[in-house]
Amino acid sequence: MGRSPCCEKEHTNKGAWTREEDERLINYIKLHGEGCWRSLPKAAGLLRCGKSCRLRWINYLRPDLKRGNFTEEEDELIINLHSLLGNKWSLIAARLPGRTDNEIKNYWNTHIKRKLYSRGIDPQTHRPLGSVSSTNKTTNINSSNCSNNNKINVNRLRLETKESVVPLMQVPANVDNGADSSEDSNGSSGLSSEEVFLQINLELSIGLPFPSCHRSRFSSVNLNQSQQQQRVAYQLFRSNTPDVCLCYGLGFQKNHACSCSVITTL
């Protein structure tokens, strides 16, 4: 049994919105507020799908939208956040008031990518173009003091490379992480030390707190390597924020089925 469509497509308008449709939508939301997008079109007298209404409001009609050109500061912030989070446009947008995820995504694809290329930087990896991958380097995020009961108590996380041992951050002992260590608990992150270190530097250079509304995200399993990278970055990022939150599931388990979605508020 399939899922019901979000609207009756044959009875809905598509394409560019007219002024009249915009006004209807604005007036309806002014009166009733946001939410319940599925029933909104009918209630507002619009021949549009609920998703379309939501998108139009969020990306174009919302009164708090900034619009206009991006500033140099916004550019750099987007670049820094992208290096931490990857293509998580909604998370990036959450750090830029008045900007939407769609707007940032478009801006990234049309302007910033080119800007980075002109600087000789790969926009996906944020590394110099043509640089050799460092996958041959060994990285261990050690979790000392692994406990029983399928929990890992991490006393101190450190990053080891052939050349050096770099302390990542101090973590209080005896704090459960909620991680499922039923599989491999050797803590391999799948990241090169260079990658992790890069994330940390960027984190420190940005120094902005994440909004608490994102605290419970990243609960999915079966992460691919890119997602892992974003997740590690996210966790490290959180660790330095004022309302300190840490996830101790830094060691991504075999097959990435780690359930370390519990982000502990200290």
Place this chain on the structure above:
DNA sequence: AACGGAGTCAACCGCTCTCCA
């Protein structure tokens, strides 16, 4: 002025996630 290619961005699509019964 006309044309075509490149660039831009609003909107759509398909999927995942969360919540709740």
Place this chain on the structure above:
DNA sequence: GTGGAGAGCGGTTGACTCCGT
């Protein structure tokens, strides 16, 4: 535990504009 409903997300599309020839 399961499945449906609703919301949200990221990738893609296509209409429109701009600019060079």
